[in-house]
Each structure stands twice: as C-alpha cells, then as structure tokens.
Amino acid sequence: MPEYLVIFAQFHMDFRLPELESLAVLEGVELVYDRASYTDDHPFLIVNLKSDEDAQRLIRRSILIKEVVRLYADEKTFEDLLDVVRDTKEIHGPYQNSSFRFDVRAFGHTLSQEEQVERIELFCFLPCGAVKIKNPDVVFTYIEDYGTVFTRGHYRPEKPFRVLFGVLVAKGDRGLIHTYDLKKRKYLGTTSMDAELSLVMANQALARPGSFILDPFVGTGSFLITCAHYGAFTMGSDIDGRQIRGKGDRNIESNAVQYKLTNRVLDTLVADLAHHPWRQQPFWDAIVCDPPYGVRAGAKKLGRGQKSKVPPGPLEPKKPNGEQRYPQTVPYEMHDVIVDLIDFAGVHLVPGGRLVYWLPTITDEYTPEDIPTHPKFRLIANSAQIFGTWCRRLITMEKLHDEPSDKEAAQGAEALSASPAHAKFRSTYFKEAQGKLEQLKLSE
Amino acid sequence: MLQCHAKSCPQGQSYPLAIRNAELEQLDAEFNADFVTRLMPKLDWAVLRKTAFELGVAELPAEIPTEPTQADLQLIHKVALETRIKEADMVCNGCGHVYPIKDGVPNMLLQDHEI
Ligand SMILES: C[S@@+](CC[C@H](N)C(=O)[O-])C[C@H]1O[C@@H](n2cnc3c(N)ncnc32)[C@H](O)[C@@H]1O
Ligand SMILES: [Zn+2]
Numbered sequence: 001m002p003e004y005l006v007i008f009a010q011f012h013m014d015f016r017l018p019e020l021e022s023l024a025v026l027e028g029v030e031l032v033y034d035r036a037s038y039t040d041d042h043p044f045l046i047v048n049l050k051s052d053e054d055a056q057r058l059i060r061r062s063i064l065i066k067e068v069v070r071l072y073a074d075e076k077t078f079e080d081l082l083d084v085v086r087d088t089k090e091i092h093g094p095y096q097n098s099s100f101r102f103d104v105r106a107f108g109h110t111l112s113q114e115e116q117v118e119r120i121e122l123f124c125f126l127p128c129g130a131v132k133i134k135n136p137d138v139v140f141t142y143i144e145d146y147g148t149v150f151t152r153g154h155y156r157p158e159k160p161f162r163v164l165f166g167v168l169v170a171k172g173d174r175g176l177i178h179t180y181d182l183k184k185r186k187y188l189g190t191t192s193m194d195a196e197l198s199l200v201m202a203n204q205a206l207a208r209p210g211s212f213i214l215d216p217f218v219g220t221g222s223f224l225i226t227c228a229h230y231g232a233f234t235m236g237s238d239i240d241g242r243q244i245r246g247k248g249d250r251n252i253e254s255n256a257v258q259y260k261l262t263n264r265v266l267d268t269l270v271a272d273l274a275h276h277p278w279r280q281q282p283f284w285d286a287i288v289c290d291p292p293y294g295v296r297a298g299a300k301k302l303g304r305g306q307k308s309k310v311p312p313g314p315l316e317p318k319k320p321n322g323e324q325r326y327p328q329t330v331p332y333e334m335h336d337v338i339v340d341l342i343d344f345a346g347v348h349l350v351p352g353g354r355l356v357y358w359l360p361t362i363t364d365e366y367t368p369e370d371i372p373t374h375p376k377f378r379l380i381a382n383s384a385q386i387f388g389t390w391c392r393r394l395i396t397m398e399k400l401h402d403e404p405s406d407k408e409a410a411q412g413a414e415a416l417s418a419s420p421a422h423a424k425f426r427s428t429y430f431k432e433a434q435g436k437l438e439q440l441k442l443s444e
Numbered sequence: 445m446l447q448c449h450a451k452s453c454p455q456g457q458s459y460p461l462a463i464r465n466a467e468l469e470q471l472d473a474e475f476n477a478d479f480v481t482r483l484m485p486k487l488d489w490a491v492l493r494k495t496a497f498e499l500g501v502a503e504l505p506a507e508i509p510t511e512p513t514q515a516d517l518q519l520i521h522k523v524a525l526e527t528r529i530k531e532a533d534m535v536c537n538g539c540g541h542v543y544p545i546k547d548g549v550p551n552m553l554l555q556d557h558e559i
Contacts, residue, residue: 210482233483237552244549253548263473263525269446271552275559277446277543279459283486302559328556 001032001048004055005069005143005166007105009174012200013040016064018381018396019203020045026206027057041148043107044164046071052169061230062172063199069141069166078144081163082122091167092127098137100128103168108146109156139168180226186258187250189220189243193290197385197394198226204356204381204396205286207232213286216273216344219243221252221265223288228256228264232285237271239329240298244268273340274301274332282350282402290358291341293334294438303330335430338372342397346376349399354380359393360437366391376400390440445488446550448536448543450558457538460491466499466532469548473525480517483524484508496523 008016017038024031032048043066049055055068072091073084085091102123104116111119119142126140144160180195182188193201201223207213209231215223218236220243228234236252238244245251256265271277292299305328338359345355355377361370363386371382371393380396448458489508496502502523509516534543534550541558544551 209478212486231479233479233486239553241549241551245547257472260474262471263476263479266525267528267548267550269550269552272554275449275554277449277552279445279447283445302554302556304556304559327553327559 001050003071004047004049005071006045006047006065007067008043009064009066010043014383015200018383019064019200022203023058023062029054029058056170059170059172065172067168068170070169071166073165075163078163081165085165095138096127097129099130099132100138101133101136103139103141106144108148141166141168187246187255191219193222198222201288201356202226202230205288205354211285213288214284215289217289217291218268224265225255228261233264233266235266236268239272241270272302280347284348285350286354287345288356291337293360294434299332300329301332302327304328334434342372342374351399351401353399355397357395359395361391362433362436363389363391390437448541450539450541450554453539461534461536464533464535467530469528469530471526471528475521477517480521501527
C-alpha cells in the first residue's frame with residue numbers, strides 16, 4: 001500500500017491517534033502504521049493506505065488532522081530529496097498541463113518568504129502547467145523538520161534533520177470548530193464543552209447518520225449538537241430541568257434551531273441516572289457524556305438523608321407554605337456515578353456500541369489501573385487533557401456482545417448493581433480523589 | 445422508550461405509559477426521507493401508532509411498512525419528528541403514577557416515597 005503523511009494539528013496531542021483510529025473504523029478504511037514512529041511532539045505520522053480516495057474518506061471528518069499528503073520522498077537532506085523527486089517518474093507524467101501551487105512548511109522553525117521561494121525554484125524541473133494559488137489542480141507539499149526542543153535542545157540548527165515531499169490528497173475538517181464555536185452559540189452554561197473536544201467526542205462515538213446517541217448528563221446539550229451534526233439522532237436527560245429549559249427562548253431546543261438540527265436533536269427529559277426510566281434493552285449506539293463529579297458540578301441523585309423518614313404516600317406538590325416541592329436529593333459519589341454509568345451502558349448500548357465519557361484524575365497519583373473495567377467492555381482509548389495538578393481523561397469503551405448469560409442480569413437493575421464487576425476499580429482512590437479534585441479545581 | 449420505574453410498580457405493566465390531557469405543538473423539522481428511513485427500525489410501531497391515533501395526529505398503517513412509499517415516510521415524519529407533546533400527563537397503567545410533560549420536557553423524577 002502506498003505511503004501517506006498525516007499532518008496533525010498541534011492540539012490535544014493525546015487525542016490524535018484515537019481519533020484517527022476511530023475514523024478508520026467509521027469509514028471502513030484499512031489503515032496501517034507503526035505506533036513506535038509516532039510522538040506527541042511532532043505533527044507527522046506516516047501511514048499506509050490503499051488509495052487517495054481512502055485518504056480522503058479517512059480524514060474528511062477529522063478535527064485533529066489538517067492534511068494528508070501522498071508521500072514521494074522522505075530524506076535527510078534537501079539534495080537527496082531532489083534526486084529522489086527527479087527519479088520519481090510517477091509525478092512527472094500526470095501534471096504536465098495542471099495548474100499547481102507549492103506549500104512549503106517548516107516544523108520547529110519559520111522560513112522567510114525568500115527562503116521559501118528559493119526552495120520552490122529548485123523544483124523547477126517538475127513538468128507542470130501554470131501557478132495558481134487558489135484551487136489549483138495539484139498542490140505539491142515540501143516540509144522541513146527541524147525537530148523540537150526535546151529532540152534538538154535549545155539551539156536552532158542550520159539545516160533540517162529531515163525533509164519530505166509529496167502531493168496533497170486530503171484535508172481535514174477543522175473549520176467545523178469555528179462553525180460550532182461557543183462564542184456564537186445562543187444558549188450556553190458554565191458546563192458547556194468547547195466545540196473542538198465535543199466534535200472529537202462525536203468521532204470517538206462513531207456518530208453517523210442513523211445512530212442513536214444518548215447523553216444522560218445532558219446539561220446544556222453540547223454533545224447533542226455535535227453528534228447530530230454527523231447525522232445521529234440524539235436525546236438527553238438531566239436531573240436538573242433548569243439546564244434543559246434554559247432561560248426564555250434560549251435552551252437546548254433553540255440551539256438545535258440555530259444549527260438547523262431540529263430533525264435530529266430529539267427530546268430531552270428530566271431524569272436521574274440512578275433511578276432512570278429507560279426501558280431495559282440495548283437501544284443506543286453510543287452514550288456520550290461529561291458526568292457530574294463533585295457537589296459543585298451538581299452531582300446528586302434522588303434519595304433521603306439518614307434522618308428523614310419514608311413518607312407514607314404521595315406528598316402534595318406544594319409545601320404547606322406554598323413553595324414548590326422537589327424530591328429530596330443526596331450527594332452522588334464519583335465512584336457511584338461511574339459504576340452506574342458503566343452498568344447503564346452495559347444494558348442499554350447495542351453490541352459494538354460505544355461509551356465515551358470524561359474521567360477526572362489527579363495527575364501525580366494516576367495509574368492506568370484507575371480506569372474502570374467491565375467484562376462487557378473493551379477499552380478503546382484513554383486520552384488526557386492536563387490542567388497541571390489535575391487532569392481529565394476522555395475514555396472510550398466498546399461494548400462487546402450481549403452474552404446469553406447476561407440476559408438474566410439485564411432483566412433487573414438490582415442483579416446488575418450487585419455485580420458491577422470492575423475488578424481493578426480502586427474505590428478508595430475515587431473517594432479520596434473526589435475531595436482532592438474539588439479542592440484543586442477551586443484553587444485553580 | 446420510557447417506562448414507569450417506581451419501586452412499587454407491578455412487573456410487566458410499566459410500559460407503555462398512556463398519554464392524557466395532551467397539548468400538541470408543531471415543530472419546524474425539515475423533511476428528509478433518509479432520516480425517516482433510519483429512524484424506523486428504532487420505533488415501537490404499535491405504541492407510536494396507538495399514541496398518534498389517540499392524540500388525533502394521524503392514522504398510521506397497522507403494520508410498519510416494509511417498503512415505505514414517500515407518503516408513508518412523510519406521515520411518519522409528521523408523527524415522529526414534526527409533532528411534539530407540549531403539555532401532558534404520562535400515566536402508568538400499572539401503578540397510576542403520573543409523569544408530567546411541561547414545555548415539551550417530560551419529568552421522569554420519582555417522588556420521595558417511590559425510591
Ligand atoms: C458536567 S455537567 C454536563 C454538561 C453538559 N455536557 C453540557 O454540555 O452542558 C453534569 C450534569 O449532570 C447533571 N446531573 C447531576 N447528577 C445527576 C444525576 N443523578 N442524573 C442525571 N444528571 C445528573 C447535572 O445537573 C449537570 O447538568
Ligand atoms: Zn408504574
């Protein structure tokens with residue numbers, strides 16, 4: 001299979017390979033690469049793909065990839081590179097009458113206009129038509145890699161340590177970040193997630209036309225919007241109806257109207273994940289959410305404090321003093337939130353469906369064993385976004401099949417919660433972590 | 445898709461919830477045949493049909509159309525994507541629990557004595 005160069009954006013590095021792999025699954029593209037050749041501090045990855053068309057499909061939805069270039073030369077020096085390009089007959093025939101443009105890139109260095117022109121002129125042996133800056137027939141890409149502070153130290157080398165040449169074949173879709181920019185969104189809350197990560201999450205969830213996606217902690221509905229953008233039908237629920245209803249004419253529904261997604265952003269309802277009304281059946285293709293952690297983030301569930309007695313029957317909707325009566329709630333421990341979420345996903349996802357959720361951890365204390373496991377799930381990806389002392393991880397899990405023996409378990413929620421089966425789950429870590437995280441977040 | 449989940453609700457009668465005192469609303473949702481086709485396998489046809497009939501929205505065919513015509517798709521679109529229940533009570537046939545829909549948002553929270 002031919003070689004291609006993937007050029008990533010230098011953002012959210014830990015999310016780039018997971019996104020690439022999710023896109024390969026989503027588009028059914030055969031993707032081969034050497035994991036050891038990838039580093040977070042570089043924007044490049046060499047992959048093997050069947051064709052230019054596959055490259056286009058692979059990254060047409062990518063948020064974290066800028067471009068893919070069909071790679072023709074990958075050398076140590078410019079001179080060697082010119083020789084290789086001269087000998088590559090494949091690129092001498094097809095472009096004789098094509099308009100063209102040269103993109104010159106440098107990583108770890110900035111090339112002046114003159115330096116760029118100097119490089120381009122040395123490629124003048126390539127048989128081509130006229131230069132055209134906008135929408136030419138072909139874009140030749142020449143890249144110089146000067147390395148990073150990590151690989152080269154603080155001095156700036158005279159010469160790049162690696163040079164690459166190829167033809168641009170595909171572009172990612174980073175423009176979407178702008179389309180869904182929160183600054184332009186009419187209904188927002190303190191919990192709204194930025195467009196870039198919300199879009200990456202939709203890719204991790206394999207959101208596509210016809211998928212059904214649920215956010216059980218929907219808040220202001222950030223993920224409903226990005227998943228629906230890709231054609232998914234989305235629904236949400238939240239224990240706090242004020243989030244869903246918003247203020248006046250600004251709410252989840254008005255956001256759906258703003259982005260013309262009303263035929264896919266379906267209903268949202270008020271419900272508690274710990275006592276939820278969804279029928280016990282595999283229905284959702286993905287569950288995508290940012291769970292509430294800690295009291296400040298509104299982590300609560302229905303329940304009674306220890307002192308309060310079970311009322312004998314229905315209470316009046318209004319208290320004697322005329323105030324609206326709301327059901328009582330108790331704090332929802334981080335550990336319980338995650339166990340309930342994964343158990344819920346185990347029952348309600350279809351086989352092959354994905355659970356995509358955020359998990360906060362304390363940077364220094366984290367070990368990979370802290371990631372919850374469940375016999376019905378396989379871990380697909382674990383990507384960290386670090387905020388100094390604390391960090392949030394985007395976890396992507398895939399539900400395996402519904403084993404026949406699971407059928408009994410699926411019949412009653414009680415049977416399930418009695419065997420949450422998260423073998424490596426360190427509950428004490430989560431109890432301690434919750435307190436620390438809240439302190440850290442407050443102090444930052 | 446929603447069922448009653450009160451602790452005391454008798455097994456097997458918690459679904460479907462009946463809809464009472466409904467006030468409907470038309471939504472502005474662009475017709476897209478593809479979307480409707482993809483929506484269909486997820487619908488509980490019998491419940492959708494009964495509800496649409498009781499609310500006077502439309503009379504859907506008794507069986508889910510296997511090769512839906514354009515008219516079928518438009519009808520399903522109207523029922524499932526263009527009509528919304530703005531205000532109503534969803535009532536459980538098993539235990540009589542009432543879940544209110546306010547402003548298009550169903551409130552599925554239980555009360556203190558039901559958890
Ligand atoms: C971090 S926010 C999610 C924000 C959302 N992603 C957005 O775009 O705005 C967590 C949400 O979970 C809700 N929540 C807290 N406890 C809950 C529970 N027991 N069941 C359902 N939702 C709950 C909170 O009301 C809050 O809106
Ligand atoms: Zn009931």
